[in-house]
Amino acid sequence: MLWDRARAIFPGGVNSPARALRHLQSPLIAERGEGAYLYTDRGKLVDFCMGFGPLILGHRPKPVLDAVKAWLERGWLYAMLTEPEVELGETIIRHVPSVKKIRFVSTGTEATMNAVRLARGYTKRDVIIKFEGNFHGSHDYVLVKAGSGAATWGIPTSAGIPADVAKLTVVVPYNDVEAFRKAIREVGDRLAAVIVEPVAGNYGLIIPDIDFLKTLREETERVGALLIFDEVITGFRLGLSGAQGRFGVIPDITTLGKIIGGGFPIGAFGGRQEVMDLVAPSGPVYNAGTFNAHPVSMVAGLATLRELERGYPYEVADRAAEKMARGLEDLAGRYGFDVVVKRISSMFQLYFKRGDVKTPQDVRESNEKLYLKLHEIALSHGVYLTPSQYEVNFTSSMHTDEVVNEALQALELAFRKLKLVGSS
Ligand SMILES: Cc1ncc(COP(=O)(O)O)c(C=O)c1O
The missing domain is CATH 3.90.1150.10 (Aspartate Aminotransferase, domain 1)
Known part of the structure; x- marks a missing residue:
């Protein structure tokens, strides 16, 4: 069997x-x-x-199938710039308010890992705040009190994460403004970023109070930290502009995945120019990947977003x-x-x-x-x-x-x- x-x-x-x-x-x-x-x-x-x-x-779906089939005839990996990646990037930037520059990676996990690294590189601070039950993929910065499969299997905090890494991730209850204010008072000027699922989709479905999202925006701005919206699920699902468009709260960095690859492996992180220009090779925050902006994912994602635009x-x-x-x-x-x-x-x-x-x-x-x-x-x-x-x-x-x-x-x-x- x-x-x-x-x-x-x-x-x-x-x-x-x-x-x-x-x-x-x-x-x-x-x-x-x-x-x-x-x-x-x-x-x-x-x-x-x-x-x-x-x-x-x-x-x-036929539009995605046709686009992928047609592209496969041309081969599928070149380690060079391709037209679909530029088009997909431009399309995302046109719709997602916070994204002015973008980097494509291969998974949502890589997207959040790099977004956190970028926030640390930008602020030159180390601590991040995440929320209980939010899931941002399976890497060390965020596998603390996580949701999704980690919650299902009762391993919200993974073994194997060095204590020194885990202590840089402060976990706060989701949708709890007071707990968040308290945490930010305690972390203060060591805070590099707050990462959040603007609608929590990995602990069942938890819809945020608008005040919660607004407080995250105000408080991060006040202490000079960056706000990361993990829109790997909500991006292009809650409409073309994602949760940020829907709630009118604009983060500094956005992570995307899932829908933008049309069912093929993808991740992306983007934000305003001054922040994104720190990413290598234009800046000192390193990210690289053999499969970054994989042409098949780009073509499938583009075909998907074109349909969604209708x-x-x-x-x-x-x-x-x-x-x-x-x-x-x-x-x-x-x-x-x-x-x-x-x-x-x-x-x-x-x-x-x-x-x-x-x-x-x-x-x-x-x-x-x-x-x-x-x-x-x-x-x-x-x-x-x-x-x-x-x-x-x-x-x-x-x-x-x-x-x-x-x-x-x-x-x-x-x-x-x-x-x-x-x-x-
Ligand atoms: C909100 C969120 N962020 C990040 C990830 C990780 O994405 P991936 O599975 O593509 O690594 C997921 C996956 O479910 C997710 O739901």
Whole structure:
């Protein structure tokens, strides 16, 4: 069996923890994707994971497929400048308010790592503040009280990070203005940067208070530190200008990934000219990469952003998420479950709890076992919800009304069964 072979050679049988799905007997095996659907060893599934976010146009969208196929004919790695990278850079700069210059890397992890290094190089200070449950990729500066797979697997603070590095990362509760003010008073003029997910998408979905984001902006400015918005998820998902455009809070540095590569490996960090000019070779903050601005990722990203500029993908994806959120609330109510459903644009998450979800603590207080049981039952009815309470569900421009109705019908059966079996 493929799973046995995988287990023999990969730690935990996988190459990224969030794929392991510990509540199931074995992880899923993907065969292909098409539109809103995944074809797997468990059959055809309506996909609400969408590659953990990049696939806003669904699986295998024709404009991206055509662009990539055409480019492959020309070869795929030159270690030279290409036209698509300039076009993608210009397109991002046109839409994302804080980005005036940009550097392409290969992953979101590299993007945040370099953004933090850049902030330290610019301010000549060492300490950063991050927020509990925010996930910025798997490197040492930020793997302290992190979300996503790290939270799912109960390893929010990784082993192997030197204590001297970890102590330079101060962790503050998300969405808590007072705690943040206190931390900034304590760190004071040692603070290089605050890094934040402007909408938290790695501890379930936590929507920030606008005051929280505004305070981050004001306080970093006051103490001469830089504000980094990690928009690896929200960039081009909450609209063309991302969370910063949506909330009107403009950071100094923005990190991007996921959508801007159209489903191919990518990351980017950008900001105002004076800051970005410190990046090598124009300045002393080093970054380099064999695969930086990989032509295939550039072409796929460009084709994706061109579609997004037409507007319709956001209309369809946002409507689908809205309909899913309302549908899930209705179903839960009908079958007697207390739930909170959070949604913004084309992201949503469901929590089995009363009250509201505004902080990581609220997420921890929800019934994770019920979520995982629902996930498992929904899977057997052809719906692939995001596989952890600590991740979010995504919709795409291929999640039409028809697809959403199909998913909600299947979820009705799932809730009925959940009522019978509970979380056992
Ligand atoms: C907000 C955020 N930042 C950074 C990353 C890391 O990106 P990558 O997985 O491309 O390294 C992720 C990945 O999920 C993310 O959600």
